[in-house]
Amino acid sequence: xxxxxxxxxxxxxxxxxxxxxxxxxxxxxxxxxxxxxxxxxxxxxxxxxxxxxxxxxxxxxxxxxxxxxxxxxxxxxxxxxxxxxxxxxxxxxxxxxxxxxxxxxxxxxxxxxxxxxxxxxxxxxxxxxxxxxxxxxxxxxxxxxxxxxxxxxxxxxxxxxxxxxxxxxxxxxxxxxxxxxxxxxxxxxxxxxxxxxxxxxxxxxxxxxxxxxxxxxxxxx
Amino acid sequence: xxxxxxxxxxxxxxxxxxxxxxxxxxxxxxxxxxxxxxxxxxxxxxxxxxxxxxxxxxxxxxxxxxxxxxxxxxxxxxxxxxxxxxxxxxxxxxxxxxxxxxxxxxxxxxxxxxxxxxxxxxxxxxxxxxxxxxxxxxxxxxxxxxxxxxxxxxxxxxxxxxxxxxxxxxxxxxxxxxxxxxxxxxxxxxxxxxxxxxxxxxxxxxxxxxxxxxxxxxxxxxxxxxxxxxxxxxxxxxxxxxxxxxxxxxxxxx
Numbered sequence: 411x412x413x414x415x416x417x418x419x420x421x422x423x424x425x426x427x428x429x430x431x432x433x434x435x436x437x438x439x440x441x442x443x444x445x446x447x448x449x450x451x452x453x454x455x456x457x458x459x460x461x462x463x464x465x466x467x468x469x470x471x472x473x474x475x476x477x478x479x480x481x482x483x484x485x486x487x488x489x490x491x492x493x494x495x496x497x498x499x500x501x502x503x504x505x506x507x508x509x510x511x512x513x514x515x516x517x518x519x520x521x522x523x524x525x526x527x528x529x530x531x532x533x534x535x536x537x538x539x540x541x542x543x544x545x546x547x548x549x550x551x552x553x554x555x556x557x558x559x560x561x562x563x564x565x566x567x568x569x570x571x572x573x574x575x576x577x578x579x580x581x582x583x584x585x586x587x588x589x590x591x592x593x594x595x596x597x598x599x600x601x602x603x604x605x606x607x608x609x610x611x612x613x614x615x616x617x618x619x620x621x622x623x624x625x626x627x628x629x630x631x
Numbered sequence: 632x633x634x635x636x637x638x639x640x641x642x643x644x645x646x647x648x649x650x651x652x653x654x655x656x657x658x659x660x661x662x663x664x665x666x667x668x669x670x671x672x673x674x675x676x677x678x679x680x681x682x683x684x685x686x687x688x689x690x691x692x693x694x695x696x697x698x699x700x701x702x703x704x705x706x707x708x709x710x711x712x713x714x715x716x717x718x719x720x721x722x723x724x725x726x727x728x729x730x731x732x733x734x735x736x737x738x739x740x741x742x743x744x745x746x747x748x749x750x751x752x753x754x755x756x757x758x759x760x761x762x763x764x765x766x767x768x769x770x771x772x773x774x775x776x777x778x779x780x781x782x783x784x785x786x787x788x789x790x791x792x793x794x795x796x797x798x799x800x801x802x803x804x805x806x807x808x809x810x811x812x813x814x815x816x817x818x819x820x821x822x823x824x825x826x827x828x829x830x831x832x833x834x835x836x837x838x839x840x841x842x843x844x845x846x847x848x849x850x851x852x853x854x855x856x857x858x859x860x861x862x863x864x865x866x867x868x869x870x871x872x873x874x875x876x877x878x879x880x881x882x883x884x885x
Contacts, residue, residue: 541762548782
């Protein structure tokens, strides 16, 4: 089988979904890496639930580190023209009030119907909900980025989630290290496969039946 | 003359009682944690506290054994602002019996933090709340709203045992305001009336919590003359602040 995409490449694929003018919220982990890969010529505004709209890329050097400028993942980021700050209550008015165009979250499990579970790994209680529930309910579009399978190669895309849900029927699209899948009313549609992967190989690692459209593409990176 | 400034952090928290519900501002490694007030509260020693905040803090790491080699990481690995303590200090000191927070953290098997150990031993109880619901429950208290309906949590374990109601074909969950006794917040500048200005993402829960408890105590870096803060730029209006302490001018200052 072909190689799986690494975390940075998944983030790069996620960033292709950023359209000009979008307000985007990125969750902790792989999602925040996508802030480094905004496609050229597109202007997007990143919202962070800890009270910032319009922050820039992740800080790279000691000089860039500012303890008053971090993203929701606790990483240092750099400022940007047009950036503004606000408190947590205001920040979640933006999120819960439906003002975020696209949210990207990590995932532990996604179901066929678009249910998401991403806050509690059994055995590692109590887990951490953070802002994920609010984002899953509030964002206009929700993209989940995660590895396609667990460390033991078990599917994470399932008929039903077995972990506690973050929100039911909230996921619109899943980007994994081997595929891009869209959640539709008819079921899960395989839109893209990673270079070297066949639809059959992706299906073998996915519990629900995937719809394979005639225009299935290889991920362009 | 109105002057809310206390010359000592210890005096500012002197009336914090056993069993008090305390809002504590801050988020992650941002320099927006009322560290001096937390230390004063540790010295005060009030017990059975309910902490309300994004997380429960990390507390202090045990000092390395004498003679252990010093292994400094790369500079970008420095994850905490200078002169920092968080609410984990109160957990370590056995002062906390309950936490209401969004981010208690995943437990590390075989290496439980003081908070997770407290949960395991049944000495601490946890009410986990989605972060936006937490912020809104705090804001509701500030605004005199006893409860509100929200989409967040509908159809999940968070809604278990809670009243729900349909609006426009969607299910909403009833959530209640958090009634708190004290709010400990951190800001950058204050004037003697209690107007506050923050720095960047260090505003976070601090701005939401100021005014949401019976008594709000603000820890600031520095006091400025009344009139020096731009009225258009004041983030927290003085009405929400009862007491002020300045890191620069207090007895326990740097």
